[in-house]
Amino acid sequence: MTVIGLGPMGVALAEAFLAQGHPTTVWNRTPKKGDGLVAKGARRVDTISEAVSASKFVVVCLKDYDAMYAVLDPADEALSGRVLVNHSSGIPEQARNAAIWAAHKGVDYLDGAIMVPPQAVGHPDSVFLYSGPQSLFEAHEKTLLSMGGTRYLGTDPSLAVLYNTALLSLMYSSLQGFLHAAALVGSANVRVTTFAEIAIGWFLPSVVNPYLLMEAPDIDKGNYPGDRGNMVMNMTALDHIFHTSKEQGISSDLPEQLKKLAENAISAGYGDRNFMAVIELLKNPSKES
Ligand SMILES: NC(=O)c1ccc[n+]([C@@H]2O[C@H](COP(=O)([O-])OP(=O)(O)OC[C@H]3O[C@@H](n4cnc5c(N)ncnc54)[C@H](OP(=O)(O)O)[C@@H]3O)[C@@H](O)[C@H]2O)c1
Incomplete structure (x- = not known):
């Protein structure tokens, strides 16, 4: 797995993957925030291209959609063929535009919303909402369950944000x-x-x-x-x-x-x-x- 964004929530997501034994690569604009994760076995990389290239399954957890573009755009070709699950906060139009952006980049995109605080991540009864292609959700539900309980809402990518x-x-x-x-x-x-x-x-x-x-x-x-x-x-x-x-x-x-x-x-x-x-x-x- 790759986790991009190591605020309190991104750290909790990476910890959940590590706790379940998944090899986990992490990247953050401020690298120091990954120190604790490295101590728990995460692999920290220097560039966003390395982070995206490291795993088929890439979880993004940033402040908002603008931050997601600022972080991911430089990765450019490395993005193609990845599965991207975006948990950044926003409004429905931004989620729809992100799905279009992802399609242009050749990325399989799910939009997600986390309805629990960081300390509840990793528990099966926590609530994570997802929208986007159903086949994509079903293909990766087992991995998504590492972070918490899943609820699939529908194909419209904006449903999780709504x-x-x-x-x-x-x-x-x-x-x-x-x-x-x-x-x-x-x-x-x-x-x-x-x-x-x-x-x-x-x-x-x-x-x-x-x-x-x-x-x-x-x-x-x-x-x-x-x-x-x-x-x-x-x-x-x-x-x-x-x-x-x-x-x-x-x-x-x-x-x-x-x-x-x-x-x-x-x-x-x-x-x-x-x-x-x-x-x-x-x-x-x-x-x-
Ligand atoms: N914390 C919660 O209780 C909670 C609960 C549910 C959902 N969420 C959602 O989870 C997401 C992350 O939340 P969070 O609590 O971890 O902290 P946050 O303060 O919302 O986001 C922090 C992350 O965004 C990055 N970031 C912000 N602006 C950036 C920019 N312009 N360019 C690059 N990176 C940028 C930060 O990088 P730096 O470290 O370099 O500043 C850090 O990785 C948010 O969308 C939030 O709504 C949070």
């Missing part, structure tokens, strides 16, 4: 929700650890299971029955969260944004539907009043 962005958006907005809630009870001097005990125990059975798991098939069908709670009821709850935030002197930005979303959904005719109907406005912002 899923990655969607999942990170879920993470950041969930964290924002938790932090707003912690600030709300914090206004009465409740410690975050005290609140977290109740919040986390409540979140899975009362929010994730009934809403995210049970409602997903209905959301796919555009079916939002409001018989167990409709948008107007939710709008009232959001109004209370908004006013409580103000009364307690903490930021009301998040509940104000959610309240506005529910108001817009009511204006768009979803007043008797359940809260999940706001996805119609998120998918098509022109429906907002």
